[in-house]
Amino acid sequence: MSASVPPRIPPVATAPPELEEIVGRTLVASGVMRLFLTLAHNPRLLKRFNIMAGGLLAKGLLPARERELVILRMAFRCQSVYEFGQHTVIGLASRLRRDEIDRIVLPLEEAGFPKADEALILMVDELYDVNRVADSTWSQLRDRWNEAEMLELLMVAGFYWMVAGVLNSAGVEPEAQVPGWPAGTRISER
Missing domain, CATH: 1.20.1290.10 (AhpD-like)
Structure with missing residues (x-):
């Protein structure tokens, strides 16, 4: 994505309170990645996304x-x-x-x-x-x-x-x- 082209779905301006619960304190403390702030438009989807990503990254074989x-x-x-x-x-x-x-x-x-x-x-x-x-x-x-x-x-x-x-x-x-x-x-x- 070019810096001169605005995002089609911009990240939420303020992280919703439930974001910390969904993505974990570590990510929130270190600065939430734009991916999570974009997916935060749909907290239910973000929660399920994080379960799958976390399973593959942290708990996989x-x-x-x-x-x-x-x-x-x-x-x-x-x-x-x-x-x-x-x-x-x-x-x-x-x-x-x-x-x-x-x-x-x-x-x-x-x-x-x-x-x-x-x-x-x-x-x-x-x-x-x-x-x-x-x-x-x-x-x-x-x-x-x-x-x-x-x-x-x-x-x-x-x-x-x-x-x-x-x-x-x-x-x-x-x-x-x-x-x-x-x-x-x-x-x-x-």
């Missing part, structure tokens, strides 16, 4: 590093700078290295990831491109992940695909302190 690799690739494919920036911060705290985050925006054959990470990136690309993971990719993933983890991988990719669509369509602008795209990232005009 997947290692944080691999989860963030999936989210960052989906954010890039969906061209959601907000999601990419927020999850750059989370990814760095989850053992992703800066060079890995910089390479997640490259074509898979140029990115130089290990095979296990390539399978995760390919899963995201296939879901984004054709809404189905190819049998060969599925087989590679199953070498590492059990059925419960496979379902969670699909849910993480799908959930953050949805979030990117909401962010992009509502025009939620990134916070000033959140990083944007890696230098040299090519974003296609759509």
Whole structure:
């Protein structure tokens, strides 16, 4: 979202009192992200969104590093700078290295990831491109992940695909302190 284009759905001007209960004291104390202030227009939706996001981020089965690799690739494919920036911060705290985050925006054959990470990136690309993971990719993933983890991988990719669509369509602008795209990232005009 360009700074010269106003958001389609601006964040609420004042956080409703129930927001602290919904998103937790930590987020409110540190400055609520614009995503939550935008979703606060519909507190019931925000509450359910936070349950799902919290379940995937804080209570999931997947290692944080691999989860963030999936989210960052989906954010890039969906061209959601907000999601990419927020999850750059989370990814760095989850053992992703800066060079890995910089390479997640490259074509898979140029990115130089290990095979296990390539399978995760390919899963995201296939879901984004054709809404189905190819049998060969599925087989590679199953070498590492059990059925419960496979379902969670699909849910993480799908959930953050949805979030990117909401962010992009509502025009939620990134916070000033959140990083944007890696230098040299090519974003296609759509």
